[in-house]
Amino acid sequence: MTEGRATFPVEPWSLTEIGLDHSSLGVHESVFALANGHIGLRGSFEEGEPVVVPGTYLNGFFEERPLPYAEAGYGFPEQGQTVVNVTDGKLVRLLVGDTPLDLDYGEIVEHRRSLDLRRGVLRRVTEWRSPNGRTVRVTSTRLVSLRRRSIAAIEYQVECTDDRGDLYIALQSDLLANEPVDSGSEGDDPRAAAALRRPLVNELSVARGQRAVMVHATRRSRLRMAAGMDHVVDVPDTATEDMEAGEDLARYTLAARLPGRGSGVKLVKYLAYGWSSRRSAAALRDQVEGALATAKLAGFARLADEQRQVLDEFWAGADVEVEGDDELQQAVRVGVFHLLQAGLRAERQPIPAKGLTGPGYDGHTFWDTETYVLPVLTYIAPHAARDALHWRYSTLDKARARARVLGLHGAAFPWRTIRGEETSGYWPAGTAAFHINADIADAVVRYLHATGDEEFDRDFGAELLIETARLWASLGHFDEEHGFRIDGVTGPDEYTAVVDNNVYTNLMAQRNLREAAAAVDRQPDVAGRLEVTEDEVETWRRAARLMAVPYDTRLGVHMQSDAFTHHEEWDFANTPPQCYPLLLHYPYFDIYRKQVVKQADLVMALHLRGDAFTFEEKVADFAYYEARTVRDSSLSAAQQAVVAAETGHLELAYDYWAEAALTDLQNLHGNSGHGLHIASMAGGWTVAVAGFGGMRDHDGHLLFAPRLPERITRLRFRLAYQGRVLQVTVTKEQATYRLLDGDPLDVHHHGRRVTVDHEDLVVDVPPAPDTGKVVQPHGAEPRRRSPYSSQGR
Numbered sequence: 001m002t003e004g005r006a007t008f009p010v011e012p013w014s015l016t017e018i019g020l021d022h023s024s025l026g027v028h029e030s031v032f033a034l035a036n037g038h039i040g041l042r043g044s045f046e047e048g049e050p051v052v053v054p055g056t057y058l059n060g061f062f063e064e065r066p067l068p069y070a071e072a073g074y075g076f077p078e079q080g081q082t083v084v085n086v087t088d089g090k091l092v093r094l095l096v097g098d099t100p101l102d103l104d105y106g107e108i109v110e111h112r113r114s115l116d117l118r119r120g121v122l123r124r125v126t127e128w129r130s131p132n133g134r135t136v137r138v139t140s141t142r143l144v145s146l147r148r149r150s151i152a153a154i155e156y157q158v159e160c161t162d163d164r165g166d167l168y169i170a171l172q173s174d175l176l177a178n179e180p181v182d183s184g185s186e187g188d189d190p191r192a193a194a195a196l197r198r199p200l201v202n203e204l205s206v207a208r209g210q211r212a213v214m215v216h217a218t219r220r221s222r223l224r225m226a227a228g229m230d231h232v233v234d235v236p237d238t239a240t241e242d243m244e245a246g247e248d249l250a251r252y253t254l255a256a257r258l259p260g261r262g263s264g265v266k267l268v269k270y271l272a273y274g275w276s277s278r279r280s281a282a283a284l285r286d287q288v289e290g291a292l293a294t295a296k297l298a299g300f301a302r303l304a305d306e307q308r309q310v311l312d313e314f315w316a317g318a319d320v321e322v323e324g325d326d327e328l329q330q331a332v333r334v335g336v337f338h339l340l341q342a343g344l345r346a347e348r349q350p351i352p353a354k355g356l357t358g359p360g361y362d363g364h365t366f367w368d369t370e371t372y373v374l375p376v377l378t379y380i381a382p383h384a385a386r387d388a389l390h391w392r393y394s395t396l397d398k399a400r401a402r403a404r405v406l407g408l409h410g411a412a413f414p415w416r417t418i419r420g421e422e423t424s425g426y427w428p429a430g431t432a433a434f435h436i437n438a439d440i441a442d443a444v445v446r447y448l449h450a451t452g453d454e455e456f457d458r459d460f461g462a463e464l465l466i467e468t469a470r471l472w473a474s475l476g477h478f479d480e481e482h483g484f485r486i487d488g489v490t491g492p493d494e495y496t497a498v499v500d501n502n503v504y505t506n507l508m509a510q511r512n513l514r515e516a517a518a519a520v521d522r523q524p525d526v527a528g529r530l531e532v533t534e535d536e537v538e539t540w541r542r543a544a545r546l547m548a549v550p551y552d553t554r555l556g557v558h559m560q561s562d563a564f565t566h567h568e569e570w571d572f573a574n575t576p577p578q579c580y581p582l583l584l585h586y587p588y589f590d591i592y593r594k595q596v597v598k599q600a601d602l603v604m605a606l607h608l609r610g611d612a613f614t615f616e617e618k619v620a621d622f623a624y625y626e627a628r629t630v631r632d633s634s635l636s637a638a639q640q641a642v643v644a645a646e647t648g649h650l651e652l653a654y655d656y657w658a659e660a661a662l663t664d665l666q667n668l669h670g671n672s673g674h675g676l677h678i679a680s681m682a683g684g685w686t687v688a689v690a691g692f693g694g695m696r697d698h699d700g701h702l703l704f705a706p707r708l709p710e711r712i713t714r715l716r717f718r719l720a721y722q723g724r725v726l727q728v729t730v731t732k733e734q735a736t737y738r739l740l741d742g743d744p745l746d747v748h749h750h751g752r753r754v755t756v757d758h759e760d761l762v763v764d765v766p767p768a769p770d771t772g773k774v775v776q777p778h779g780a781e782p783r784r785r786s787p788y789s790s791q792g793r
Contacts, residue, residue, distance in 0.1 A: 008665075010326045015334055015665075016114040020103055026052035026673025031334075031664060032115055032122055033357035033676070034144040037346035037384070039152055039273050040356020043113075043122060046092040046140055046156060049102045052673060054179060056088045057356040059349040061275045062363060062418045063199040064220040067425040075405050077425060081418040083352070083363020084199050085181045087214060087227035089271040091174040092156045094138065096167070099130045101138065106130045110137075117337045118315070120146055120307040127161060135162040136169070147306040149345045150291045152271040155300050159264035167258040173269050175227050175250040177202070177216050181359075200225075202247040203281040212243060212250035213288050215281040225275035226284035230292045232300075234266040270295045314340060316718075317725055318380035320688045323714040331661035332688060335681035336380070342678050343377055343384040348391045350418065351678070358675020364416040364423065367436040370443035371608075372635065372679035376686060378443075378450050379719035385447050386456060392440055393460040395420030396467065403471060406431070410470025413437050428497035428588075432490040434475060437468040438508035442608065445515050449700035452722050462519040462526040469516030469540050472509040476543060483546035491561065492635070493601035495582065495591045499561035501548045503602050507609040513544040549612070557624040558617065560602045570596035570628070572777040580779065581632035596777075597629040599636035600643075607642045607690070611698040619647045619771045630780040634663050637782070638683025638691075645691040645707065648769040654709035655782035657687040668783045689717050693728055694750075702747040704737075706730040707768050721745065726756065730765065737761045 006021035006028075017028060029052055032043025042055030062081045069076060094101040103111070109127040116123060122142045129135045137159045145151040160167045178198045200216035203224070207213075213228040231252055233241070239256040256265050272291040274284055295303065318336055322329040342355035350365035351373055369388060377385040392413070398420040399411035406412055414422035415430040424430025444461045447453065453461075476486040482501070486509060491502035517540050520527040550559035559565050579585040582596065603625050606618050613621070622643050631637060641656035660683035664672040689695050692715055694705030708715060708730055716729045724742025728735065737756040739745060744757040750766055776782070 010330050012326070012329055013117050013333065014114050015117070015330065016112065018112050020108060020111050022050065022104075024667070025050060027664070027667045028113075029053060029055065030357045030672050030674070030676050032113060033338075033341075033355075034120075034122055034142060034152070035341040035356040036144045036146050036149060037342060037344045037351070037356070038149045038349070039144050041090055041142070041144055041152060042357060044090060045103065045124075046090055046154065047094055047101050047103075048091050049100075050104045053181060053358060054085065054088055054090070055181070055358060056086050056090065057083055057363065058086050058225055058273055058275050059346055059352075059356060060418060061086060061218075061223055061225055062221055063196050063218045065196070067423070069425065073427075075431070076427070077422045079421065080423045080425065081221070081362065081364070081421070082196055083359055083418065084196065084218060085179065085359065086200070086225055086273070087175050087177040087216065088179055089152065089175050089227055089229055089269070089273075090142070090154065091172075091176055092140075092154065092267065092269060093172040093174065094136075094158060095170040095172070096128075096130045096134050096136055097132055097169075099132060099134075101128055101130070101136070103128070109135065115334070115337075117333050118308065118311055119304065120311050120337075121304065133162075134164060134167055135160075136167070137161050141300075141304070143303060143307055144341075145295075145303055145307065146310040146340075146344055148291070148295060148303070149347065150272050150274055150288070151295045151303070152273075153295065153300055153303055154269045154271075155266065156269065157264055157266045158258075160258040160261055163261050165260055167260070169256055169258060169265065171254045171256075171265065171267055173229065173231060173252040173254075173267065175212060175214055175229050177214060177227075177248040200248075204285060205245040205247060205250060206285065207243045207245035207250055210241070210243065210252055211289070211292065212245045212252065213285050214245065214248075214250055215284055217281075223275060223277050224279065224281060224284060225273065226281075226288040228272045228285075228288035228292050230270045230296050232268040232270075232296065236263060236265070239265075268300045314381065317720055319718065320685055321714070321716040322688065322712060324712040328658060328661055328684075331658075331665055332684035334665065335661055335684035336376075338676055338681045339373065339376060339678065339685070340381060340384075343373065343388060344381065346384065346391070347387050348394060350391050351388050352418075353678060354675030355678045357678075358673070360671065360674030361416070362418075362423075364418060366416050367433070367439045368635065368679040370436075370439045372638070372682045372686070374443045375446060376682045378447050379689075379721065380685075382447070382451050382720055385443075386451075386453065389440075389444060389447060389456070389464070390460060393464055396464070400467065403474075408471055409474040410472075411437065411464075411467035412471055413440055413468075428490055429494045432488065432498050433492075433494075434471070434486075434489050435491060435502070435505040435508055437471050438505065438512040441465050441468045441512040441515060442508060445511070446697060449697060450721055457519070458523055458526065462523040463530065465512065465516040465519045466527065466530055466532060469513050470536075472513055473536070473539055473543060476509070478543070478546065479548075482548045484543040485548050491601045492599055492604055493560065493597045494633075495596050495598040496561060496564065496601070497588075497592055499564070501550050502561040503549055503558055504560075504605040504609075506547050506549060507605050507612050510544045510547040510612075511609065513540040517541050517544075555624065557620050558602055560597070560625070564595065567593060567595045570594040570777070572779065575777075575779060577779045580630060582630065583632065595628050597625060599631060599633035600629060600639035601625075603629070603643050604639045606646075607639055610646075610696060615647075618643065622647050622649075623772070623774045626774045626776060628777065630777055631659075634660075634669050634677040634680040637663070638680065638686050641683075641687040642691040644774075645687075646694065646705070648771040649774060650692075650707060650709040650768055652774065652782070653687070653691050654711065657684070657691065659783045660684060660687055685717075688715060689719065693717060693730060695719075702726075702745070704728065704735070704747060705750050706735045706765055708732055733765055734762055735765050737763075
């Protein structure tokens with residue numbers, strides 16, 4: 001067969017693979033994944049081979065597994081949860097004569113796949129010559145409907161392209177359950193998914209005509225799912241068909257004679273998925289068959305038109321235009337597209353760290369959702385942000401129960417979960433990371449400020465704020481010398497675990513406490529139902545007022561946590577590049593006691609709680625922690641970029657922007673085959689808007705302080721805010737604000753209050769401040785350097 005690396009031309013509205021690169025197959029399966037928040041289909045080939053992780057996922061559908069401990073302890077979670085690779089409906093196997101089409105064999109004459117960001121489809125054209133010399137062109141178009149939550153579809157065409165007369169082919173369209181799946185792990189990477197062997201038990205299989213439905217249940221979690229397929233075929237006169245259904249395989253077989261060059265077969269495969277923890281097998285079958293019937297009635301062209309309509313509306317308010325770097329333009333749009341796919345139709349289910357693109361992290365949801373994903377969705381798809389927060393609210397009783405187990409009041413939300421229970425088996429980087437509770441509160445407050453959704457506040461938001469505030473009041477304590485302390489916690493930096501007074505945690509908790517007190521005033525009925533007392537609210541206010549924020553007066557910087565700046569320095573000069581990430585090469589006891597930062601921690605506080613620092617403090621803090629942060633997490637680059645831009649390091653911010661946006665497209669962390677880093681995908685938008693647009697949303701006020709790096713000549717973005725659509729255009733010298741919809745809006749531009757209406761408001765952009773040079777640890781410079789950057793070399 002023809003070998004060679006694939007190429008990816010830089011295109012503004014698509015991501016195209018030309019040629020086939022076997023070494024990157026798993027990564028491309030992730031990048032070409034299609035999803036809608038309910039269904040996720042990895043970008044594996046219809047023919048089933050070659051494949052790394054075939055991957056079909058339903059949001060919230062998982063299997064339980066026991067969590068083993070060498071030494072158990074009180075309060076340790078007992079059950080893990082792992083996303084299940086459910087019944088695979090992507091499969092359309094092709095036999096050319098008696099030879100299966102497999103791109104590992106024969107000769108690839110031509111191969112091209114393209115993810116169309118405007119139309120929301122994955123297109124593929126492959127011309128293949130079989131070992132017996134027959135040549136066919138396969139053309140497929142795949143979609144997961146953004147309009148119809150339970151529907152996916154594939155249009156699959158086969159054309160004879162040689163002159164050797166009649167060609168007999170067979171198509172086998174499958175529903176396959178319990179297919180063998182590699183986790184996609186590379187070596188012993190603990191970030192990969194736990195393997196599950198045959199997690200599905202068949203409960204029902206039916207087939208008639210061209211339709212089949214199978215219902216399966218998990219063995220331990222007792223969740224039930226149904227998958228169905230139906231077909232429409234366009235064939236030459238001579239063809240036969242057959243349908244069969246067993247426990248784990250349903251197959252529709254079409255055999256056809258193609259009378260020479262130019263003749264072909266077209267098969268449209270409709271798929272429907274549903275799951276439930278309560279509905280019967282018969283009810284799920286009925287649900288899936290009904291969805292299939294309406295999708296088939298609509299037809300593939302209608303489904304494709306609906307997809308384009310949804311995306312036209314979405315991009316009108318969500319697009320980020322970048323002039324001067326075509327690669328970044330493409331990467332930012334790919335990231336925003338995958339963000340939409342992760343959350344648009346999740347509908348009261350979580351948004352996992354990998355979305356529905358792979359089995360990484362066992363399909364769990366972390367703080368990534370509230371801290372990275374929702375700050376974007378709040379401004380470009382607020383209904384999706386609302387749904388995600390509604391899901392958190394639906395798990396509130398589990399969070400209350402967890403708090404009681406820990407001897408705390410209020411709600412202790414899980415560090416990692418699928419259904420709402422804590423499933424992290426490692427306390428220092430799990431339960432101890434209590435900041436997730438304040439992260440959830442922060443997302444609630446941001447959503448309320450951006451939307452003014454009073455119904456959400458009354459029904460869900462205020463209660464979330466109150467119960468998370470109760471946690472902080474019981475977790476912390478008042479100290480005569482240091483004010484209100486929160487001890488024994490882990491902040492975002494998982495290389496500095498179980499510490500006292502982590503600044504990020506304390507400042508986020510401070511906002512949580514203040515906002516809960518405001519919620520009590522705003523929603524007295526909710527406060528009454530929850531039996532909130534005046535003394536309780538006064539405790540929250542006092543704790544917020546006296547919150548401990550460690551500061552090193554000798555160095556003139558904030559301590560990430562108590563005594564952090566007194567820890568021994570890490571020996572970066574003698575750390576080989578191949579020993580990153582450190583957690584895979586050094587014992588935690590050594591990492592925990594050194595000044596080495598896995599990911600932005602205090603620096604993230606400079607962004608999210610920027611209202612708690614002076615500009616001079618931000619400059620000093622950023623320089624100090626930049627020299628100690630190794631970015632062993634994909635969560636770091638975007639946050640460092642935002643603060644780098646604010647503190648005048650525009651070229652460094654530009655480099656980090658590229659790292660965040662290109663994390664998966666260039667597999668910069670070496671694990672994109674497990675699934676995409678949805679938070680990093682969100683980072684492409686975040687750096688554009690919060691970094692170079694300088695957008696902040698403290699206390700319900702929009703602030704902008706835009707500045708551009710050398711290479712970017714123009715940046716334009718839009719966001720929804722309080723019923724308005726605001727457009728911001730930035731060049732080197734000027735910023736232009738304009739309302740595309742809604743009433744006039746007051747914003748701040750570099751500290752100056754201005755009113756924006758439907759006419760262009762053009763204001764000058766001041767030059768960036770000169771705040772000196774910053775450096776990164778040896779071997780931890782940005783993973784993609786710009787030709788303009790000299791900092792940190």
